[in-house]
Amino acid sequence: MADTVKKGSRVTGSERERLAAELRKKYDQGLSIRALAEQTGRSYGFVHRILTESGTQLRGRGGATRGRSRQS
Template sequence: MAITPLSYGTRLVGEARTKYAAELAAHYNNNHSIRSLMAESGRSYGFVYKLLKEAGVTFRPRGGVRRTEPSEN
């Protein structure tokens, strides 16, 4: 399932904005990163983040897998 690309500067208002935010949220909730959504949509990180926030997404913590025990070298 691909994200509908938007050209830079395209204004999203009203129902179109709500639908696009829901589309991005569905992808984010299926373990896509904000950066991958940014690349697919053609919009900035801030724009994607803002729409995800408007859609009520619970954001994952930053970073990769955290180690529970210190590594032994």
């Protein structure tokens, strides 16, 4: 996938649609936006925007949450 997109190049038309479909498929398989950005050599924001444009339902953030701690 990294070979299909030159870093910093504008991605439009059918190439953008193809990239969006590929990113969406990998995201739906469990890869993170950061991992996809690293694989493609693009920014987090670019990948996030492509996924959003393609109608992908983005997952919530992981990690620790704020609020009351749960003690047994």
